[in-house]
Amino acid sequence: MKKLKIEFCDGNGEQVTVAMSGSVSKERLYQIINLFNTNDDHNPPAASHVTKTAMAKILDLIKSQLSKSWFTSKDLSLMYMEQYHESIKPSTVSTYLTRLYNNGYLERNGNRSCWQYRVVTTISAKNVENIIKDLSKK
DSSP, rough: EEEEEEEEEETTEEEEEEEEEEEOHHHHHHHHHHHHHHOOOOOOOSOOOOOOOOOHHHHHHHHHHHHTSSSOOHHHHHHHHHHHHHHOHHHHHHHHHHHHTTSSEEEEEEEEEEEEEESSSSSOOHHHHHHHHHTTOO
C-alpha cells in the first residue's frame, strides 16, 4: 500500500497536511497540489507555499545554479546548506545524483571516489514531472 503525505505552509506559518494511502492517481495528486498552489488572485490559496522535498530542492539548485557546469556531490551539499539553511546527509545527495544519472538527466565523469555531474539537457517543468514519476516507481 502506498502512503503519501503533502504539507503546505503559508506565509503566516499555518500548515495544512494532506495524507493519502492506497491507490492514488497522478491526476488526483495534481488536483490537490494545484488546489493549494494556485496563482489566482481572485481566490487566494489556503496555503501559498508548498513544502519542497529534498529532491525538489536539489533539482532547483541544479537547474538554477549548476545547469551549465560540472559539479560534485560535495559542491551540491554545500550549496544546499547555504540556500536552505538545513543540513543534508552526503549519502542522500549521492543517492539522488545517482538516480538522476541512471534516469538520463545527468551525465557523470570521474570515478567512484570523486564523481562529477553535469546536466544533459536543461531541466524543464515537464522533465521534473518525469523525474518525480520515475523516482516514485522505485
